[in-house]
Amino acid sequence: MILALAAILAIQDSSRISEAQTVLSQLVESYGVSGMEAPVRATVQQLLPSWVRTETDTAGNLWVRTGGGQGDGGGGGGPVVIVAHMDEIGFRVDTINADGTLGLRNRGGFILSLFEAKPALIHTDRGDIPGIFLPRDTGLTRRIPPPLRVSVGATSRSGAESLGVKVGQTITMPKQYVRLAGTRATGRSFDDRMGCAALILALRRLDRTKLRHPVIFIFSVREEIGLEGAEAAAHQLGTSTRRVHAIDTFVSADSPLELPNFAVARIGAGAVARALDNSSITPPAYVDSLAQIARARGVALQIGTTNGGNDGSTFTQFGVVDVAMGWPLRYSHSPAEVVDLKDLLSLADLVRAVAEDW
Amino acid sequence: MNLLLIVLALQNPESLSVRFAGMTAITGYEQAMTDSLLTLLPGSSRDRTGNVTLTLGRGAPKRLVYCALDEIGYVVGNITDDGYLLLRRVGGGARLYALFDQQLEGQRVTLFGRRGAVPGVVAVRSTHLTRGRPTRDEPPFTVDNAYVDVGASSRDEVLALGISILTPVSLTKRPHRYGDRGGLLAAPNAGRRAACAALASAALSRPRVRGTVVVAFTVQSLYADTAGLKTVLNLQGPFAENRQVSVPSKFPDTAVETVGLRDVDALMADVVKWIGGSQ
Numbered sequence: 310m311i312l313a314l315a316a317i318l319a320i321q322d323s324s325r326i327s328e329a330q331t332v333l334s335q336l337v338e339s340y341g342v343s344g345m346e347a348p349v350r351a352t353v354q355q356l357l358p359s360w361v362r363t364e365t366d367t368a369g370n371l372w373v374r375t376g377g378g379q380g381d382g383g384g385g386g387g388p389v390v391i392v393a394h395m396d397e398i399g400f401r402v403d404t405i406n407a408d409g410t411l412g413l414r415n416r417g418g419f420i421l422s423l424f425e426a427k428p429a430l431i432h433t434d435r436g437d438i439p440g441i442f443l444p445r446d447t448g449l450t451r452r453i454p455p456p457l458r459v460s461v462g463a464t465s466r467s468g469a470e471s472l473g474v475k476v477g478q479t480i481t482m483p484k485q486y487v488r489l490a491g492t493r494a495t496g497r498s499f500d501d502r503m504g505c506a507a508l509i510l511a512l513r514r515l516d517r518t519k520l521r522h523p524v525i526f527i528f529s530v531r532e533e534i535g536l537e538g539a540e541a542a543a544h545q546l547g548t549s550t551r552r553v554h555a556i557d558t559f560v561s562a563d564s565p566l567e568l569p570n571f572a573v574a575r576i577g578a579g580a581v582a583r584a585l586d587n588s589s590i591t592p593p594a595y596v597d598s599l600a601q602i603a604r605a606r607g608v609a610l611q612i613g614t615t616n617g618g619n620d621g622s623t624f625t626q627f628g629v630v631d632v633a634m635g636w637p638l639r640y641s642h643s644p645a646e647v648v649d650l651k652d653l654l655s656l657a658d659l660v661r662a663v664a665e666d667w
Numbered sequence: 668m669n670l671l672l673i674v675l676a677l678q679n680p681e682s683l684s685v686r687f688a689g690m691t692a693i694t695g696y697e698q699a700m701t702d703s704l705l706t707l708l709p710g711s712s713r714d715r716t717g718n719v720t721l722t723l724g725r726g727a728p729k730r731l732v733y734c735a736l737d738e739i740g741y742v743v744g745n746i747t748d749d750g751y752l753l754l755r756r757v758g759g760g761a762r763l764y765a766l767f768d769q770q771l772e773g774q775r776v777t778l779f780g781r782r783g784a785v786p787g788v789v790a791v792r793s794t795h796l797t798r799g800r801p802t803r804d805e806p807p808f809t810v811d812n813a814y815v816d817v818g819a820s821s822r823d824e825v826l827a828l829g830i831s832i833l834t835p836v837s838l839t840k841r842p843h844r845y846g847d848r849g850g851l852l853a854a855p856n857a858g859r860r861a862a863c864a865a866l867a868s869a870a871l872s873r874p875r876v877r878g879t880v881v882v883a884f885t886v887q888s889l890y891a892d893t894a895g896l897k898t899v900l901n902l903q904g905p906f907a908e909n910r911q912v913s914v915p916s917k918f919p920d921t922a923v924e925t926v927g928l929r930d931v932d933a934l935m936a937d938v939v940k941w942i943g944g945s946q
Contacts, residue, residue, distance in 0.1 A: 451804060
């Protein structure tokens with residue numbers, strides 16, 4: 310009997326892992342450098358359950374309103390906001406040089422050498438233009454290169470323009486979701502497509518009759534360049550917001566290259582309360598409440614402190630408490646980020662729990 | 668399009684260049700690529716060192732035309748208790764590009780284990796945890812800092828994937844065409860692979876042959892005693908003439924080494940002429 314139960318649970322887990330992977334892989338393989346999130350927004354809309362009605366605000370954030378006032382059993386009062394960002398790090402075409410190469414501006418923070426001498430994609434409305442991030446030509450043998458340039462194979466400005474290149478377009482490198490051993494996976498831009506996936510998976514299972522407050526799920530824009538999308542949403546909602554949950558990466562020191570003095574949340578061991586980062590501090594009583602909710606639902610939760618900012622911090626100026634939550638990520642902002650799908654499931658369960666129970 | 672035309676299209680120098688550039692043949696561990704060559708080239712054979720050769724024509728003079736197909740790469744040198752793999756570089760030596768190893772950092776790699784190809788990544792410090800680091804003065808990343816993460820948590824999990832000491836490891840190959848009408852091909856070792864593609868295409872084109880021509884795809888050109896070419900010379904020579912084929916490339920030794928596919932077509936035509944006895 311116990312064995313049969315274990316087998317049933319394993320099958321359920323397996324189908325949930327499979328669903329999580331289907332959602333996550335589509336999000337990860339969509340491109341959306343800060344300010345150009347439209348492809349990711351479209352993917353999110355395709356993956357949301359059919360009952361959801363979305364709104365896109367003037368900043369580009371995608372809103373999903375549930376609960377009070379929605380006619381589905383929720384109570385009234387100010388909303389709980391749950392926010393994950395759609396954008397990813399990359400570059401913007403800043404100049405088209407006379408020799409046909411492209412001068413770049415970083416969008417977000419990352420280690421430049423990881424893009425040097427790698428394939429490039431220039432994203433346009435009419436599809437991607439392939440190119441390469443040029444290797445340095447200075448003979449400099451230190452780790453970090455001079456500012457990067459991209460070649461699309463043209464030898465003049467007009468040649469590059471004739472291929473469709475324009476100033477303002479965004480650039481990344483090709484990316485692919487790839488499953489690793491066990492329940493782990495690698496790709497680029499898990500930050501914060503894991504957060505988006507957690508919101509989508511939570512919405513798919515949300516019991517709207519249980520909501521005690523209005524709950525607004527926001528898929529935000531331009532987080533990587535200064536939390537700009539969330540800032541616009543925070544100003545729109547002002548002091549009415551009951552509580553905010555930023556759902557974003559917990560950058561983990563679970564790696565042989567990191568110092569173990571903080572941020573050591575093991576990948577595969579569940580979601581993480583991002584209780585202290587560079588942008589906000591969750592009051593200890595709220596961390597305790599979150600831990601209690603996780604325990605009551607049997608959801609794996611780690612508690613920790615890491616670096617980086619989160620969208621929820623833009624709400625704190627209005628007296629709103631930011632209870633940020635995430636999942637452990639290895640090798641952040643690199644082309645080889647690593648996650649564990651079990652952590653995505655626990656995060657989705659936790660998002661659902663804070664919406665329904667808190 | 669009938670099957671023959673499809674087969675011919677797949678064997679033209681451009682498509683063969685892309686196909687070869689997607690293969691991995693770490694010096695001394697070239698077998699997977701030479702297996703493909705044996706299948707591609709009817710009548711070819713492999714010697715004990717691993718070179719693939721094909722003899723065209725008969726009689727005198729006996730000439731050799733060859734390309735080197737191997738590449739600098741890595742093998743698994745050690746496996747840690749918590750499931751990371753450490754690497755040893757194979758090939759290179761003193762002439763190694765100073766940033767060669769750095770190209771691995773934070774990138775996808777493929778491990779060619781006994782149970783097939785296994786994806787992995789090379790660890791890199793998280794950007795968020797390195798605020799203020801690294802600096803422009805920091806020395807390049809080297810193979811000594813390379814920890815390969817295949818998603819395993821223990822040595823036993825790694826072994827279960829078919830990975831062991833000496834498993835070949837390379838950057839994951841994704842040949843990338845760019846430029847006007849996709850006329851440029853970027854990939855690690857694109858120059859070498861394009862040269863071999865032109866040579867294979869020439870051999871497959873049923874060229875007119877003057878005398879005997881041995882077409883060779885040599886191994887171990889980048890290691891210690893260049894045993895591959897020497898083996899061909901000693902087993903099949905003497906030759907009245909030797910010719911190594913090559914394609915001009917930009918950004919050599921990088922992951923975006925670039926060749927012009929027109930140059931590959933031109934090389935193939937030139938090799939066909941050479942086999943027929945024209946200079």
